[in-house]
Amino acid sequence: MSRARNGWVLPVSLFVALLLGLVPLPEMLQPLRPYWLALVLAYWVLEEPEKIGLGAAFVLGLIADLTFGGLIGEQAMRLTILAFILDRFRARMRFFPLSQQALAIGVLLLNDRVVSAAIHLVMGEPQHSWGYWWAPLLGMLLWAPLHFVLDALRLRRRG
Structure with a gap:
């Protein structure tokens, strides 16, 4: 491939x-x-499985747990489950059109909400409101623009 890789995009994007998870929003x-x-x-x-996998997802989840102040290990487990499922179906998903990828990502984000709700239920934590279940739909709609931006940054030629 003649395109140069931009190694800074991965850590900066994560x-x-x-940081976007920390930005205050109206209630x-x-x-x-x-x-x-x-x-x-x-x-x-999906795009660089040799650079980021289950271990990175777990560590990133622990960092997020510490940053957001939630249950230690919750996001680590959630992100590891997400990365495992994506890694398992990566070969198929890469050939999906972007609209089908977005739908699959929406289902995975919904699964993430189910895992989170189950963790909160087991731990005796209060459950989230019904509005909490709309976020996977928004994530699904954001998949294509996010994919285009990260692809453009990752595959941009140096020069």
Whole structure:
């Protein structure tokens, strides 16, 4: 391939996704916040699996747990499950049109919400409101623009 790889895009994109999770939103919009970290991780697991995998997803989840102040290990487990499923079906998903990829990502984000709700139920934590379940739909709609931006940055020629 004649395109040069831009190695800085991976860590910077994950850092920006982590920061987007910290940006304050009005209380009414808070449940609609997309899970930016999962979206960016999904992109990298699909596009560069040799650079980021289950171990990286786990460590990234622990960093997110510490950053966001939630249950230690919750996001680590959620991101590891997401990365495992994506890695398992990576060969098929890469050949899906972007619209079908977005639908699959939406289902994975919905699965992530189910895992989160199950963890909160087991731990006796309060459950989230019904608005919390709309965020996977927003993540699904954001998949194509995010994919285009990260592809453009990752595959841009140096020069």
